[in-house]
Amino acid sequence: MSSSGVEKRGSAATVRACDSCRRRKRKCAWDVGAERCRPCVQFKEICSSTHVRKPREKSQRRNRIAEYEARIQRLETLLEEQSAAQPQVQGPPLRLSDQSMPWTDLVANLRDSIQSNYPLQAGPSIGEGAEASGYERTFEEDAAFLLGSNSSMLLPTVTAGPSLMPSIEDGTAPILPLEADRPSIQKPFIRPPTQIIHEQPPLTRANCDGFMPHPELGTVLLSEFLVDFNTANPMYNPYQIADHIRTCYMGGSDGTAVSWAATYVVFGIAHRLRAMSVTASPDDNEQADYYLSRILQSVTDLLLAPPSLGQIQCLLGMAALLQMSSRSTSRVSFTATALQLAQRLAYNDDQVADPEQEIAQQRRVFWIAFFQATDESILSSNPVSYRRDDISTNRPDEATENTAGSVTAAEGTWKVNIFSLRVRLALIQAEAIEKVLSVKARELTVNEHLAAVDSVLQSLAGFRAHELFQLNAEQLTQLLYRSDIAHVLSLEASYFATVFRVQSFLVLRMDRSINPFSSEALSRIAECKNFACYEEAKCFLSLLMASPTGDIGLCWYVPLSVLAALCTVLAHAVHNPRDAAPSPVESSRYGGILQMIAALAQKSHDSEFQNATNVCMDLFHKVNHTQKGSEMQGVTSADLVPLQLEAVRL
Template sequence: MSTSSSTQSPDMEDRGRRLVIRACDMCRKKKIRCEPTADTCEQCIKYRTLCHFTPISVKRKPRRLPEQKRVEELEKRLKSMEEQLRRANQGKEVMRIADERDALDNLWEEGLSNFESRISLEGSGIPDGRRSLMTMDPMAEQRFASNPDWRITNVSNMFSRKVFKPLPSKQEAIILVSKAFDGFNLAFPIFDQHDAMAMLDYPEGGHHEPSHWACLNVVLALAHRFRSIKKMDNQIDDREAWGYLQNALAVAPELTLLEARLSSVQALIGMAIVIQGTPNPRPFGTLISQAIRMAQNLGLHRKNRDPSLTPREIEQRKRVFWTAYFIDKENCLRTGQPPAQDDDEMDIEMPSEMLDNTMEFGATPDVNFFSFRVKLALIQGQVYRRLISVKAEKQSVTRRMVEVKRLEGMLAVWRASIPINFSENYKVPGRGRPLIPPIIHKVILRMNYFSTLNTIHRFSVPVDKWRAELEEGMDPEKAAKHAPPPPIVCVEEARNAITLMHVTPNGDYSCIWVILHMFVQATTILLENILSDPTHRCAPSDLKLIEPLLILLCSLAQDGKNEEVAAMYQSCGAMFEKTRERVRNATENDEQRRSSLKERGMGQGNESLAEFLRRIDSVSAGLDDEGMQIVEQPFVVEKVDFPVDFPHLGANNLGMSRVG
């Protein structure tokens, strides 16, 4: 067995091996063609060399057995089955992820609905026991990250919406909407009459659309606020207005999260206007900034390029933007914060000077309050840019004074273009009586003009010490010694502004909260002017003009609704008492001086140099010998032109007008 096996093993090895003899050693070495013969080759015979052939062993790949092909085929089929199983498992995973995503979307809608319904407008806003959606589901964060088409949709409806004040009947709502347009739309034409009346056709329970629901409640709140001024009974109407405002504020988070719409911008502006006339206007700046951002998303700040819009829709879009614009600029000057809309990032046209009947509900044909406030807001934007901004703080004093003169010229041209007598004392039945809407808007317009003029001169010279003293509070003694006297033009305009106190309602009214800080500015200017010259003949009359404001501040401070009002009353009251004491001492010293002159034998008909100069100052200030205002006849301004570098207010936008 062993012998046979040993003899078979070399044979098995030779099967996979073949001996190849093709060339002799010499031909293979020289790499020439070998031509073998019987015993040698032609090349070796030619070169007379020994011809020797060395066998070369070449391994061949053994032939595959039939069973090996079967194994390879089975392996290939196995891999194919594994690939099919893997694809099937992937399809099931996709379906599982889709089901989990749908469930997560339902959870998101339910969570936001609960969040919206828990908003408390009288408390801190959201209960302390709230949980975010991420903490409710540990895998939520990972699923949100892997969800490519996640989007926020309408998160509530009329059934889950928090309603603080039920809507009135449609007949009563029509009356209230008409009242809102009769007065409010004179200066704030953010709503169209046709659209407002169409909003009254709401289903049972209110509008499903959050923006329409908010607009309807805002219009009702504005109607009650303006009706309270006319009736001079603000308790019932203010309570009704507050309920409708709560309804609108309840959907404010939805308006900011959902897709931007024109009705959403209108609702946010309306809410800001209502809150501005309240004792706590802190959300005012946030709402108006959000309204402008949303208006920018809609392209309201650019020229219209949509051919599908009608002329009425284009005009309405412009009015909505410009209303938000001038409210933002007024708040900018009041707070000193940057505006939400940059003048360099807008090219929208000015609103139309002529209002059609659908937008001019209740307006007077001679005074377009909306257009005047828009043009004033353009100047206010330049005031912030040239005097208050961070870049303006780095200007030299000379450059700043040049800007002050240019801004004064713009403001003077604006005033000359308005058919309103800024020295007029409006005749009303008496303080505390109902006011007519045009008079209210005239008062607000005049106070905004005074505030702009005062801001120009207040920031005329960038002295950090004065600004720090203003932030610390008023000190009459320190102000009299270090602060410069206010300009004569500011003193005259402050006197004209403070005289409007007798036509404003005395109490917690919306118009009072809008212009209260402007009255305080006028009071401060008059008191500083008296401190600089206590012997001036206008000092006693100016003190009498200030007394109604102190009475109003006292009543508002006692209500305790606003801490800032209490601080105003304390500072103005202390400054008023010390100023009155200084005037009393100056008057006594003047009387003693006069009596001493009489004892020395000087005639009563002789006038001293100081008395002569004081009388000249009184005449130049427009006062007679009794300290009363001299009424001058109005004059006609033939032509008014704005400076060339102020493109928004040109001669085409202004016409000839009569001023006093």
């Protein structure tokens, strides 16, 4: 094969190899002037070249820096185009509210501004009752979500009503639901809704999340939350949470887990409160459980969010929603996490440059986390994670006018600061835990133990001397709104639980390993002839009889205190039938409370809760059997209570 016209071998332009060498992948070597390569001559093969390699291009060194700069410019241009494509809200929607305006008027203006300027697609609802209240089904996928894999997050609800309590012969109704007659609730919503401006396109689910109720219903729920819950438990600044709700309705939410969890906390707690009102329906508890499930779905993002006041508020609100449900024991981890985060804010509140109003709200949130943690510690015998000596935050001043946490009488100017009393009791609870129930207290002698118990009881007696506790249940029902009575009942339950915990420590021979609220401990305490908590238990139960009862958040909030009080009163009646035998009316009411507690225990699927309920039922039967037949004239409702209890016996 002639090599004429072929470029020099080994040059940068081309490299020649015959077809045989290329196929066998061997080196193709040529002699000068030869027509065939040496391997083909050696192996007597045909040496032909039909493949011609293209000339190689010279390698060029790329400018990496210029390439990276060009790519960055393209990304910046793309981001600008995406930002320009986002829907723009007309006007300044995030303007802060005027805090000189009463927040009741602020809520009314909030509703009008949302409905007139920013009409929304309504969110999902549960049941026909919710639709009648102002919900509209607009997203089919939301209904599928509620009926799909996440439907197990919703709890079954037993209607709260007179059917849970036996009738009483004298006509006294043991169930008194909350009133919805507050002027601050009705006033902002007596005006007709403003006509919606249809020129503005409705905000879509993409920037409003799609899980918001109708604006009119949302503002009603916000008002009920601020009046019935936030007044005594100042978890949020009313003006800030109102601005936040408005921002969410206008599509200005940043989309974070904290932002939406705060909104769902407000709506969820408001529905829990509605379930205790005169217009309660099963849909209220279901709606509250729905909002709770929405928060629980984003709990991972919520816990991984940077520590902030909003994150702590969401955790406390989630704990409150859980505590007012059949899963009340699940709140412990959220309360502990909230307290740990609140410690950082409270410990360094003098080193930050936040406004004074923001620092004051941080302190209030810390105290809410603190008394929730001490309450849990008293009921579960677990140690607290924050000592009193480490608290640098000032205690709320009870005498200060317009202090957050004060509730006002229905008529007149009489006020009582529930929040300040709750903090004061929490400090006494922490004292009891440190001096009597802690691991360090195990080193004390018997006399030192008795001195520590006496010191705690003296502190509790000083707390009990407050004018609020000088009023009986009848006076409180005439003086306060029934929603405020629920806060007083919660405070009374915490006080009784503390007294019961300290006194039972002596009855149980100073054994810290025994939880006095367990069924075993209640059985041992029932054998005590004169238990020291009898008067406190009767006072607590009398207030419970004047409060709303049933499958509602209030009763899920205090079940252990109720069982301990029933055990104390009924055991005292068993051992002292002549002096402490309950009247027929009292017996009927105790039976009604037991029937309600039995229904809650059955729904909770908690075996320990059910066993403790059975202990109280046994005591109740003993009380009825020891009463003389001659003391009952005719057939009263108390005669029917044992039969009713036998039907629901666990």
